[in-house]
Amino acid sequence: MELGKLTIGQMAKINAVTIQTLRLYDREGLLKPLIVDENTGYRYYHINQSARLDMIQYMKDYGLTLRKIKDHIKFKNVEDTVEFLKKRYVEIDQEIQDLKYNQKEIGRALENYQRYENLPKNHQIFIEYVGERYIFKHQSEKNYFDQDGYGYELLLHELKKALISMKLPLTYYRNVGTIMRKENIKPGNLLSNEAFVLVDDNFRDNEDVERIPPGMYISMCSGDLYEEMELAERLIAEIEKRDLEIAGDYICEVITEFPAFKENVRDMFFKIQIPIRFK
Amino acid sequence: MELGKLTIGQMAKINAVTIQTLRLYDREGLLKPLIVDENTGYRYYHINQSARLDMIQYMKDYGLTLRKIKDHIKFKNVEDTVEFLKKRYVEIDQEIQDLKYNQKEIGRALENYQRYENLPKNHQIFIEYVGERYIFKHQSEKNYFDQDGYGYELLLHELKKALISMKLPLTYYRNVGTIMRKENIKPGNLLSNEAFVLVDDNFRDNEDVERIPPGMYISMCSGDLYEEMELAERLIAEIEKRDLEIAGDYICEVITEFPAFKENVRDMFFKIQIPIRFK
DNA sequence: AATTGACTCTATTCTTGGAATAGGTCTTAA
DNA sequence: TTAAGACCTATTCCAAGAATAGAGTCAATT
Numbered sequence A, B: 001m002e003l004g005k006l007t008i009g010q011m012a013k014i015n016a017v018t019i020q021t022l023r024l025y026d027r028e029g030l031l032k033p034l035i036v037d038e039n040t041g042y043r044y045y046h047i048n049q050s051a052r053l054d055m056i057q058y059m060k061d062y063g064l065t066l067r068k069i070k071d072h073i074k075f076k077n078v079e080d081t082v083e084f085l086k087k088r089y090v091e092i093d094q095e096i097q098d099l100k101y102n103q104k105e106i107g108r109a110l111e112n113y114q115r116y117e118n119l120p121k122n123h124q125i126f127i128e129y130v131g132e133r134y135i136f137k138h139q140s141e142k143n144y145f146d147q148d149g150y151g152y153e154l155l156l157h158e159l160k161k162a163l164i165s166m167k168l169p170l171t172y173y174r175n176v177g178t179i180m181r182k183e184n185i186k187p188g189n190l191l192s193n194e195a196f197v198l199v200d201d202n203f204r205d206n207e208d209v210e211r212i213p214p215g216m217y218i219s220m221c222s223g224d225l226y227e228e229m230e231l232a233e234r235l236i237a238e239i240e241k242r243d244l245e246i247a248g249d250y251i252c253e254v255i256t257e258f259p260a261f262k263e264n265v266r267d268m269f270f271k272i273q274i275p276i277r278f279k
Numbered sequence C: 001a002a003t004t005g006a007c008t009c010t011a012t013t014c015t016t017g018g019a020a021t022a023g024g025t026c027t028t029a030a
Numbered sequence D: 001t002t003a004a005g006a007c008c009t010a011t012t013c014c015a016a017g018a019a020t021a022g023a024g025t026c027a028a029t030t
Helices: A010-017 A018-029 A047-061 A067-071 A080-115 A150-166 A170-174 A225-241 B008-015 B019-028 B045-059 B066-074 B076-119 B150-166 B169-176 B225-241
Strands: A043-045 A126-132 A131-139 A178-180 A193-196 A210-213 A214-220 A244-246 A249-255 A269-276 B044-045 B128-129 B133-139 B177-182 B194-198 B208-210 B217-224 B244-246 B250-256 B268-278
Touching: A010 A018, A010 A043, A010 A047, A018 A043, A043 B169, A043 B268, A047 B076, A047 B169, A047 B250, A080 A249, A080 B045, A080 B076, A126 A269, A131 A150, A131 A178, A150 A170, A150 A178, A150 B045, A170 A178, A170 A193, A170 A249, A170 B045, A170 B194, A214 A225, A225 A244, A225 B008, A225 B169, A249 B268, A269 B225, B008 B019, B008 B044, B008 B045, B019 B044, B019 B066, B044 B169, B045 B066, B045 B128, B076 B250, B128 B225, B128 B268, B133 B150, B133 B177, B150 B169, B150 B177, B169 B194, B217 B225, B225 B244, B225 B250, B225 B268
Parallel strands: none
Antiparallel strands: A126 A214, A131 A193, A131 A210, A178 A193, A178 A249, A214 A269, A244 A269, A249 A269, B128 B217, B133 B194, B133 B208, B177 B194, B177 B250, B217 B268, B244 B268, B250 B268
């Protein structure tokens, strides 16, 4: 083995890369063989070219693209190199932040599934305490109970656009709901035209964010949005029956969506609730 | 706009995706339009299919591939979905670890450049204190001073293979060096056949790891490996001249490589040093 | 009814960093 | 001389679209 004139196979073996990789680097101008036989096209490398190969490996480990590595090669002084590496260091910081954010989103989804599993599924009415919540709300022009089945989708998309325009994270969209003001809770004539998302501490200052006070609620769950109105009526009737008083706005809150299970319809599990006061 | 029969353009606009994306999802079986006109091939979507699109967006945000999202769609129960998401959560943990490791490597490179900038460049001899170090060493059969210029490359590649076989991180390869035992420091007949990498705390238990005690060194830097032998002789002469005593093994340590600057040769800056005792 | 402009269709190419393949040429040892 | 093994170029594939070309379709206006 002549160290000053290695074939591509020898060079590849010594440096633990594949032959294809060396050919790629040649094509891309990252590492040209020292000699190319004009007649046969055979590539011959010098052992000292291993240094360049080492460098490419390092840079790849830093997560740089071949194109950027190629740019980097052109630098002829330490300052540029150092600046280049520092820039990449900061970029990685950002990538880590993004990943953590994604993790948080997954955590939120898992939490929702957990809540789903702990709630009664069969239209059972129950009373619960709910702590304070903050919602970012959006008001539509139409009563979504009135519309022929698309009302909910329309309201949701209006809300989504509002979310985007306010630069709120889209992940809030996972915990969406509608609200019916106390004065509109009239049996036989329900009216609701506001949708909301639950927000956490970071966004409480927004002018469209409203605080929902903590309190006791009478609640009920379902998986079929088309029966919401009927269930709401049933809940109101139950309040009368139990001799309770309505203490605030009606809320319909999506616990979780199962968009994976049904292809062409929004498959969700939601909870409706009305705050109550004991007479 | 008929919400039950949206054209691809309307559907795209409502959901803030591009038309190409919808066509792709159709081809890949992620979301088929509700109706396809047999004559014209026109796709028509139902507004309720937005839910599926939302789900795909979420999953993409989690860093999942379309293929995996498609697999996920097939799940028909919450348990599988939850398990799937948890798995991805753990994967992201790993990705974050990898990124942090890469950051650490960049930090190491930057540190090396910093050391480079603080060292005298013009063959100046200086005396310094160096703390304890740990090295993973590899012994070759040949004296690398003897060989016709390739000795260093060969030794390095043997070391690299040893590193890999011992499963040590390759990043150590950035801080490489050679060692000449005290008994072999004979002017006019230098002998060195050991290379090493500096290792940190994690790998001190290895049987090939040796401790280099702290102490005073007489040192000198250079950027041309071919003059190492000559510089070593000069350093030894200086010890005589200053009436000092050699207190241990000679070390040649690479401070940093500049593989980017020269294409076909290992361009590096190194420091040679001999531990000394004052008589 | 015809025109026009906007929309949609399929098909192809491009991006990254190689891996894999086919079909042909070269080198080297027996 | 022959055969194995190494090498060559060229092409295709992966993922998730973006961008393009060229052709067909829809809906509103004249």
